[in-house]
Amino acid sequence: MRPTYLEVNLTQLKQNLENIRAKAAPAKVLVVLKANAYGHGVDGVAPFIAPFADYIGVAIVEEGIHLRKMGIATPILVMGGTLPQQLSDFFEYDLTLAASSLDLLTAAEQLAQSTRKRLKVHLKVDTGMERIGVREYEAESLIEKSLSCSHLDMEGIFTHFANSEVMSLQKNMTPLSLQLERFEGILSMYEKRGVPHPRIRHTANSGAILLHPESYYDMVRPGVLFYGVYPGRDVEKTIEVKPALTWRSKVVYSKVTQPGRGVSYGSLWQAEAPTRIVTIPCGYADGYFRRMTNQARVIVNEKEYPQVGRICMDQFMVNAGGDDVKVGDEVILLGGGITAEDLADWTGTNEYEVMTNISARVPRVFTRAVQ
Ligand SMILES: *Cc1c(COP(=O)(O)O)cnc(C)c1O
Numbered sequence: 001m002r003p004t005y006l007e008v009n010l011t012q013l014k015q016n017l018e019n020i021r022a023k024a025a026p027a028k029v030l031v032v033l034k035a036n037a038y039g040h041g042v043d044g045v046a047p048f049i050a051p052f053a054d055y056i057g058v059a060i061v062e063e064g065i066h067l068r069k070m071g072i073a074t075p076i077l078v079m080g081g082t083l084p085q086q087l088s089d090f091f092e093y094d095l096t097l098a099a100s101s102l103d104l105l106t107a108a109e110q111l112a113q114s115t116r117k118r119l120k121v122h123l124k125v126d127t128g129m130e131r132i133g134v135r136e137y138e139a140e141s142l143i144e145k146s147l148s149c150s151h152l153d154m155e156g157i158f159t160h161f162a163n164s165e166v167m168s169l170q171k172n173m174t175p176l177s178l179q180l181e182r183f184e185g186i187l188s189m190y191e192k193r194g195v196p197h198p199r200i201r202h203t204a205n206s207g208a209i210l211l212h213p214e215s216y217y218d219m220v221r222p223g224v225l226f227y228g229v230y231p232g233r234d235v236e237k238t239i240e241v242k243p244a245l246t247w248r249s250k251v252v253y254s255k256v257t258q259p260g261r262g263v264s265y266g267s268l269w270q271a272e273a274p275t276r277i278v279t280i281p282c283g284y285a286d287g288y289f290r291r292m293t294n295q296a297r298v299i300v301n302e303k304e305y306p307q308v309g310r311i312c313m314d315q316f317m318v319n320a321g322g323d324d325v326k327v328g329d330e331v332i333l334l335g336g337g338i339t340a341e342d343l344a345d346w347t348g349t350n351e352y353e354v355m356t357n358i359s360a361r362v363p364r365v366f367t368r369a370v371q
Contacts, residue, residue, distance in 0.1 A: 003250040004282040005363040007335075008040050010048045012244040016228050017052055020220070023239050024209060027216040030055035030077065030202065032223035034063055039287075039355040040227060040245065041364030043070065048366070050074045057221055061086050064095040077122055077156075079221075081132045091117045096155065100124035100132040102142055105149065112151035121146070122156030123198065127182035128175070129162050136182040143189050156200035159183050161215075164207030165232035176212055179203075206231040210238050229340050229351045246335030247358065251300065253279035254320075254327050263317050264309030269294060276320040280331055283314040287357040288333060292346040299332040300325055 021029050031053040032038075037045040042063075050056065050072050058064050059080040067076055077096040084107045090097050091111065099105040099121045112119050123146055126133030134142045146154050159182075163175040183203060190197040201217040206225035208215040224231050228243040257263065257277045262270045271277070280298065284290040288311060296307035298318055308319045318331075334343060340351040347354065 001365075002281075002361075002363055003248075003252070004280075004286065005248055005365050006039075006041070006358055007246040007248060007365050007367055008044060009244040009246075009369055010044070010366050011368045012228060012242055013040075013045065013049060013226065014052060016226050016241040016244070017049065017222075019239050019241055020209060020222050020225060023213075024204075024216050024220045027204075028054035028200070028219040030057045030219050030221045031226055032057040032079075032221055033067070034059035034079070034223070035356040036360075038223060038227045038352065039358045041366070042066070044364055044366035046070060046072055055219065057223075061089050061095060065089060065093050068093040068095070075120070079124075079160075087111050090119055091115060094120075096120040096122055098122055098124040098132070098158075099142075099146070100126075101134060102145055105142065105145055105152075109145075109149040109152055112149075118151065118153055120153045120155045121149075122158055122200070122202075123154070125157065125159045125183065125186050127159045127179040127186075129160055131160070133159065136185050139186045140189060143186070147193070147195060154198050156202065156219075157186070157198045158200075158202045158221075161203065161205055161208055164205050164212065164215075165210070165235045166207070167211070167234060167236065174212075176208060176215065180212075180215055207235060210235055224352055227355065229355070233341065243335065243340065245340075245355070247333040247362070248335075249280050249282050249331040249333060251278045251325060251327055251329045251331060252281045252315075254325055262309070264312060266310050268310055269308045271319075276323060276325060277308070278318050278320050278325050278329075279315050280318060280333075281315055282333065282362075283312045283316055285313045285359060286362050287354075287359045288316065289343075289347045289349075289354075289357070291348060292343065295346040296343070297338065299336050299338060301329050302336075304337070 036042050056074050056076045057079050061078050064076045064078050124133040126135050168174045187197050200219050202219040204215045204220040206222050209220050228241040256274050257271050282288050290311045293311045297304050305318050309317045340354050343354045344351045
């Protein structure tokens with residue numbers, strides 16, 4: 001196997017889920033497995049975690065189809081936008097539709113009627129993202145329509161928060177409370193009509209799960225928190241979770257460089273005295289961002305060293321100073337003290353982007369070690 005690989009601790013993921021569930025109970029838990037399970041490798045994560053999840057969330061219909069073809073039987077909600085021409089896939093693979101517009105809902109009802117197949121639907125309302133979904137001031141017609149869709153199973157209704165991880169001294173004055181108020185307004189439209197609301201109301205992503213129990217309703221939707229990473233630096237850690245990733249590699253080359261010899265493309269760095277430079281067989285094509293050049297740090301033989309010179313597509317160099325680092329020595333790029341937050345800082349992005357960009361060229365190895 002390739003010496004550069006991503007070790008994924010499945011036991012830790014399960015522990016994270018259990019800790020989230022303990023806090024959110026009696027709400028159900030939808031585990032978000034979009035974007036290759038936030039880079040962790042959906043082929044290993046999904047079969048392991050599905051038996052413990054009430055629902056699975058993906059972004060696009062193709063991700064749902066992939067899970068069904070793997071044999072995953074748990075209900076799957078496709079949370080993102082869907083084109084009308086993709087609707088037949090929902091019927092074929094028993095996926096739950098996020099009905100985000102009157103047109104989409106109408107098309108789904110027509111298809112259900114003509115194919116005589118039922119489809120599970122969650123109405124998607126937009127309370128403050130201006131992304132997909134119907135705004136609270138135009139939700140009446142969507143709800144009205146949904147009540148007449150006799151061929152669909154109107155199972156859920158949901159919205160998504162724009163600032164759930166934002167801390168505020170006055171908890172009742174957060175941007176989230178405005179979104180919740182709008183969501184409540186939509187739910188009251190059912191009450192006004194004297195009909196029950198859909199049985200699964202859900203709003204809470206990771207930030208809301210940590211900070212806003214009033215947003216749990218019937219189900220919560222942890223993404224980044226399930227993967228053991230907090231959605232923001234100073235968010236209150238009301239649930240204990242730990243990361244499950246260790247990105248490993250091995251030194252493939254070791255040499256002593258001399259002053260006057262630039263290291264890597266652009267010769268951005270050179271040593272001031274004879275210095276050991278080791279090469280790691282991993283680069284930006286693996287998701288080790290080029291933007292981290294001369295800022296990243298790695299662990300070699302349990303000691304931290306700075307990355308130096310331009311990060312290349314397939315390799316990068318590390319300044320091992322005067323230490324005797326040899327070919328074959330163990331390297332850790334993420335984990336063991338180096339966090340997704342560190343990589344995000346060195347890149348100028350967030351932890352989500354770091355994890356989801358570890359490319360398909362990096363093999364995933366699934367372990368069940370207890371940390
Ligand atoms: C991605 C996503 C989530 C999970 O968000 P986290 O911040 O990772 O918890 C929840 N709900 C929806 C609709 C999403 O698209």
